[in-house]
Amino acid sequence: MEKIRLTQFSPGAGCGCKIAPKDLEEILKNSKSQKHFENLLVGNDSKDDAAVFDIGDGKAIISTTDFFTPIVDDAYNFGRIAATNAISDIYAMGGKPIMAIAILGWPLDKLPADVAGEVISGARFVCDNAGIPLAGGHSISSADPIFGLAVTGIIDSAKVKQNNKAKEGDxxxxxxxxxxxxxxxxxxxxxxxxxxxxxxxxxxxxxxxxxxxxxxxxxxxxxxxxxxxxxxxxxxxxxxxxxxxxxxxxxxxxxxxxxxxxxxxxxxxxxxxxxxxxxxxxxxxxxxxxxxxxxxxxxxxxxxxxxxxxxxxxxxxxxxxxxxxxxxxxxxxxxxxxxxxxxx
Missing domain, CATH: 3.90.650.10 (PurM-like C-terminal domain)
Structure with missing residues (x-):
């Protein structure tokens, strides 16, 4: 049987399938909430890597999600890459990941279920290495294979690192x-x-x-x-x-x-x-x-x-x-x- 090449089913490679910044700004320009959330330390106003919410006692929760179409042909490696990429947003805020759930879209009319299983196995391997459980997820039938994670992290509120606080001379x-x-x-x-x-x-x-x-x-x-x-x-x-x-x-x-x-x-x-x-x-x-x-x-x-x-x-x-x-x-x-x- 001919080896399955996942990139043949991918209209865009990995994060290369992201909506362009200019188009994303157009999508989001009228979607800002009129309500102020006092404990929301980082939202989407600053175009940062994840949301951060103060839960009291000097601690904050970090929440992020990331998913995309295949960037490599091997299913297991696709899962590893997608999981690593999603968890990175927690680290990019200075945080410690504590849990992840999976996001799977799969064209079962084109690709067997066991190939999707390999993707999830690759993601679980990365989560194990990061010391976090892959605790669940959600799946849908889709035209193209899609996989990623929603990840939760934790951090001391005073130690959050944002992308918009650079100083002259840095x-x-x-x-x-x-x-x-x-x-x-x-x-x-x-x-x-x-x-x-x-x-x-x-x-x-x-x-x-x-x-x-x-x-x-x-x-x-x-x-x-x-x-x-x-x-x-x-x-x-x-x-x-x-x-x-x-x-x-x-x-x-x-x-x-x-x-x-x-x-x-x-x-x-x-x-x-x-x-x-x-x-x-x-x-x-x-x-x-x-x-x-x-x-x-x-x-x-x-x-x-x-x-x-x-x-x-x-x-x-x-x-x-x-x-x-x-x-x-x-x-x-x-x-x-x-x-x-x-x-x-």
Missing amino acids: TLFLTKPIGIGLVSTAEKFSVAEESDKKIALELMTSLNFVGEHLSNIEGVNALTDVTGFGLCGHGLEMAEGSGLCAEIVFDKIPKIPGVATYIEKECIPGGTFRNFASYGHKISPLDDYRKAIVCDPQTSGGLLIAVSAEAIDDVRETAKKYGVPLHEIGRMKRRESDYSIEII
Whole structure:
């Protein structure tokens, strides 16, 4: 029997199937609640990674959900990636995940039920590694395979890390290389190198657990994870939310080794073009190569961290302690032009 390739049933790869930022703003513009919730510490006004609700006694609950269509062919790995990506939003707020439930949409007329079972098994493996139960979920029949999690976390209310609190002079760090969207698209076209596929899989299934420990460092002023909107999209949320400009040194951005080849072969995700169409006017001018990197949609990407000068040593020591790479890629500065991100 021919091996099932899940990406053949995927209209978009992983977080590359996210609705573009500009379109999402249009969807949400008239949906804001007129009621004030005093205990809601973080809602969707700040475009942050998760919602945070104060439950008293100095504690807060973090709530998030994330799901998408297959980014790899293997069902078990699809489950691992989707679960890692969803849990990352808890870490991106500085929190500790405590429980997850599954979200499954499955075309049973196209794909057997046991393949969906493999997806869930992959997700359960990741949840076990994160020390949380996969405690239930909900499933529907759908035209395309969809999977993800809704995740609950907990944190000290005073330690919540938001994406819009960066300060002028902060140094920007990134924990994972860019290029997952390019490699995933190359895999869909059967031209990805095995070595690059291996790197991408390792990145997408590596939990951003260091975020929980970064919450203990006061000088970590802003924190987010880089996913479907790309490095510049999530960098923009940080810069605009903080009223600053992010200056990013292109040559310092870590990249998966084979990305230049995939750009040359035009294995560029549709999400890259949607991203640039949404926010390209807010970025200093880019050539096509740089655009393909900084707008590349990541799935389960790394943490983007804005750190004050006095906290840099603590952040480096924390990253080293937990075996997490830390790449210095730029700084936050006063905005003095029409651009909220300057690529130099």
